[in-house]
Structure formats: C-alpha cells, structure tokens
Amino acid sequence: MLTCECECQCLQLVHALSSHVSFPGNTTYVAAEQSYWSLQEARLSPACIVTPESAADVAKAVATIVGAGNCDFAIRGQSHAPAAGFANIEAGVTIDMRKLGSISVNLDSSVAHVGAGASWLDVYTYLDTLNVSVAGGRNGAVGVGGLLLGGGISYFAPRVGWACDNVVNFEIMLASGHLVNANATSKPDLFRALKGGANNFGVVTRFDIATFAQGEILAGKMSSPFSERQAVFKAFAHLADARHYDPYASLVLGLTWTPATGWATVTSTAAYTKPVLNPPTYNEFLSVPNTTSTLGITKLSTYANETATPPLEWVFYTGTYGVSADLLSSITDTFNETMSTTNIPGLVLWTFAFEPLPTIITQYFLQKGGNSLGTTPADGNSVVLLITALWNSTASDALVEQTAGKMVKDANAIAQKMGLLKRFQYINYADPSQDPIASYGEQNVQYLLAASQKYDPKGVFQRKVPGGFKLPARQHYGLV
Numbered sequence: 036m037l038t039c040e041c042e043c044q045c046l047q048l049v050h051a052l053s054s055h056v057s058f059p060g061n062t063t064y065v066a067a068e069q070s071y072w073s074l075q076e077a078r079l080s081p082a083c084i085v086t087p088e089s090a091a092d093v094a095k096a097v098a099t100i101v102g103a104g105n106c107d108f109a110i111r112g113q114s115h116a117p118a119a120g121f122a123n124i125e126a127g128v129t130i131d132m133r134k135l136g137s138i139s140v141n142l143d144s145s146v147a148h149v150g151a152g153a154s155w156l157d158v159y160t161y162l163d164t165l166n167v168s169v170a171g172g173r174n175g176a177v178g179v180g181g182l183l184l185g186g187g188i189s190y191f192a193p194r195v196g197w198a199c200d201n202v203v204n205f206e207i208m209l210a211s212g213h214l215v216n217a218n219a220t221s222k223p224d225l226f227r228a229l230k231g232g233a234n235n236f237g238v239v240t241r242f243d244i245a246t247f248a249q250g251e252i253l254a255g256k257m258s259s260p261f262s263e264r265q266a267v268f269k270a271f272a273h274l275a276d277a278r279h280y281d282p283y284a285s286l287v288l289g290l291t292w293t294p295a296t297g298w299a300t301v302t303s304t305a306a307y308t309k310p311v312l313n314p315p316t317y318n319e320f321l322s323v324p325n326t327t328s329t330l331g332i333t334k335l336s337t338y339a340n341e342t343a344t345p346p347l348e349w350v351f352y353t354g355t356y357g358v359s360a361d362l363l364s365s366i367t368d369t370f371n372e373t374m375s376t377t378n379i380p381g382l383v384l385w386t387f388a389f390e391p392l393p394t395i396i397t398q399y400f401l402q403k404g405g406n407s408l409g410t411t412p413a414d415g416n417s418v419v420l421l422i423t424a425l426w427n428s429t430a431s432d433a434l435v436e437q438t439a440g441k442m443v444k445d446a447n448a449i450a451q452k453m454g455l456l457k458r459f460q461y462i463n464y465a466d467p468s469q470d471p472i473a474s475y476g477e478q479n480v481q482y483l484l485a486a487s488q489k490y491d492p493k494g495v496f497q498r499k500v501p502g503g504f505k506l507p508a509r510q511h512y513g514l515v
Contacts, residue, residue: 041106041127044099045083048128051095057084067131072176073349075119075432081109081129088134090206090214090240096130097238098212101495109502110234113154113178117349118467120502122181132180135240140165146203147244151180159336168249168335170198173287173306175339183242184233185463186408188390188419190254190285190306190335195247196399199230199406204243207236210495214240219404228486231407231475233462234503235487235496253307253314254338255330259323261290261298264367268360270319271303275391276358276416281316283308288389290367292374294382305330306338344425347383348432352422352439353464353471354446355392357415357455363389365453366420369445377438381428392417407483409475410459417457420446421464440468462504472504480507 048056057064059080067084071077087093100108107127114122123129132152138161139148147169149158156175162168170189172182187198195201204218205226217225229236259267271288274281285306291299307314310332321328356362367387374385394412410417422442424435450456462471472480483506487497497505 040104041082044104044106045128047099047103048083048085048096051099052085052087052092055086055088055092057086058082067129071114071123072344072346073114073117073119074346075117075348076114076121076123077346079119079123079125081124082106082126084129084131086131086134090135090208093130093132093135093208093238093240094212094214096128097208097210100128101210101212101499105499107499107501110238110500112152112180113176115174115177116181116463116503117351122502124502130238132238132240138162140167140246145246147246149179149242149244151239151241153179155179155182156336156339159334159339162246162249163334163336166248166250167246169244169246170195170201171244172198173339174341175336176341176343179242180239182463184229184231184239186231186406186461187463188392188461190252190308191247192396193280193282193284193393194308195245196396196403197230197406197408197410200399200403201245202230202242203245205229205239206241206243208238208240210237210491210493222490223404224482224486225490227405228407228483230405231462232483232486233472234500235483235506236490237496249308249335251310251332251334252338253305253309253311253330254333255305255328257303257305257317257320257326257328257330258300259303259320259326261301263323263325264290264301265360265364266323267301267303267320268363270323271363271389271391272358272360273319274316275393275418277393280393280395280416281314282395283311284314284316286317286391288363290387292371292385292387294379297375298371347425347427348429348435350422350424350435350439350466351464352443352466353461353469354420354443354450355457355459355461356418356420356446356450357453357457358391358418359453359455362450362453362455363418365449366446369449370442373438373442373445377434379426379431379434379438381426381431382435383425383427386423388421388423390419390421392419407475407479408459409479414457414459417459419461419464421461436466436468439466465504467504470504472506
C-alpha cells in the first residue's frame, strides 16, 4: 500500500528530475516492471521509478529521497538476482540505473570506463572490437554493477582473480550527496570495502576496470550421459585441484533435473581464453564415453550472448567445499533423494552448478588493493556450488525455498563429515536466508562496518535500502 510519505517524495523527484520519473500505469513504468528476470521482483510495485541518465541525476535522486521523509528505495542495474527486493521495492522508490550504460576506454585502452547500468554483453561487444577485454560476467545479460560489487567469477579469473580485483576506480554517490572516486590512492578503505560489500555504501555510477589484450577464445559445452557422472566428477576434481592450475581454463560442471525426465546429461560448460582448439586441460572430460562437444573458437561477445530465459520464479542457494569427486557424488545422491520424494507443483527444473575456486584465483586479492571477500590461498582449492530452481506457481514458493535450503544443509553436513566444508558463501549466489557477509570472516566484517560508519554515518544504505545483504548492526561491534 502506497503511503503519502513515498507519494510525496515521488512528487519531489518529479520537481527535481522531471521526465526521469514514472508512475504506475505509465508505459515506462510498466516496461521496467515487465523487464525483470525474476517474477518475484516483477511483482513488487514501487511508488515511482527514477531513471537517471547521469551521475548528476543520481545525486538529485539520492538527495531528494534521503533529504526528507522515510521512504525506502532500491537500486536496480540489470537485476539478475532472483530474490524479491534486491533490485526493486514495494511502495518505495526504485532507482533504475540502466540508462547509465556508457562504455569507453582511456587513450591506450588499458582501462575501460563502464556505466553502472551496463550489461556484460554491452561491455564485451564494445571491447571485442579493440582486441581487449575485462574480467566480467559469463552470461552477457548479467549486470556490471551487481557482479562487481559481489566479487564476480569470470572466464578470466585464473589469470586475473575475482572480477572486483580488477576494478581500479569506483565512482560512487554517497548518502551525503557527494560524488567521489574510490581507488588505491583516494579513499582506499572504501575502495577495498566495495569489492564484495554489495550495495551497502552508496550508489556506484561508474566502474573503471583494468583491461588486458584478448582475442578469440575457445568455448562451448562437453555433455556426457548421467550414467558417466563418476568419470566426469573425477575429471572435474583433477582439474579443480591441479597443483599447477591452467590459467586459461575455466569450467562449470552442471547437472539438471526435471520432474518429467529426472537427471539429464552432465554438462561441462568450458572456456579456454586462448584460441587453442584442443587444450590438453580438457582431454579427460572428452575421453568420457559418449561425450559430445560443441567446443569451438569464438568471440567472447558471441558466446556471452545467451538465449534469454523467460521470466519465472527463481531461487539461488550456495555453499563452498573442498575438492573431491566422492563429495560431488554423495551430494548428487542426496539431492536425488530429496527431489524424488518432494512433489513441487509447477516445478520446471532444478540445476546444480559446481565451479572451481582454485588458489590461483584467490592469490590476486592482495596484489590489487585487497577485497572484502575473505578468500585467500590459505583456504586451498575449493568448489562453489550454485543450486537453482525454476517454477511457475507462486503457491510453491515456500516449498521450493524449504527444499533448496534442505539440500544445502544436507550438502554441508556431508562436506563437514568429510572435512571439506568451507566457510565462504558467494554473495551473488546466496539466498536471503543465508549470511554471505558473515562468511567473509570477523576481520572483514569489522572492516566493512568501519567503512560504513565513515562514509555513511547515518546508515542510510543500511536503513533506507533494505534490499540485498546488509551489514550486521553496528552496536554489536561497539559502533554507533
């Protein structure tokens, strides 16, 4: 239900930003609501939507919302998080950043300047013409802002680390209304906090990202029958736990289960970030019986241009584990038992993705100004799990959440018994019931809280931006 508080602030926004504000029933408003990837987000109805076209517009929007009243707001990029409220808000104000999507490079093309509302497909399409690239999302529809503020796993991660480690400057609008730059020499504490700190410090309007020379890549899928899963799990474990990890190799092991067919194939989505047609790294996968391959030389912008998924109900859950083929097998077995005995009306499918997180990735954080994620080489080689469910009946929302939560709890219990459970939860894959920021470790949490107190002393982005993962209460750490 709309409140006069938010309706009045929307009218003030019209005064400040004129045609950049849309209301329910307006074609711009309706189009924005219908463009959400997740139906949970699309069902929320903000009092108004602000579509800034410049950092100055963002400043006006933030100043108006923060300056008077108690109207909450949300910040939207490409909105590729499924949970309701992460990029939209009921009866508040949604700041839709998608028109801040400009992309350019500096004189020698060593730094890409990317607007916070751009998609990774936008970025790769632009940079491919210059034969350079950046560490970013693998699915081109994913937004630049959310991925980088949460860490970001890319095809280039073994060569350059987390995607956020390659940001050299954040242009960010603080709650004070000041537009500042955070980098290694100016506000370095904020610079580090933003790399994993999500939406807790301000509205980032531009990311400056280090580029590197890049031509075509090898990319595609290797699909094996589910009956050959043990061989695929062994190949995955050998790659993920290699003593000398191939820095050009990137792979996601995926399994899909549907109510009608049960398990489908075991699919390894792979990239090799050099135009090498048959890299030895993938030989063990290709030697699995009856495996088919679509691996081929392509441009990143072509491969990242995936077919859009129609809007559905979505859920993400995550966990992190040590590397073990036996663990993957046991986890798959317990997932199978749960899915086979749980009837979820309207369920379309479950997917399970296992992604290597080797020390070759986590070693970069100190070399590039640090980050907030708490992942270090001391953790050893790891595997990140993403559980995804798609369904088409709101009546099943609670049951899907309960089932996904049970599966992660079961996987964690198995890993714990094997001595393979890791603390880290990847924030971009986490469910709202999880606590990824706490998983960064006590020292990093205190660092984030100190940065929040310094740059947002009134806690605007804790109180008035309720969506996403928030920092713990300051008073619990002796802060006010």
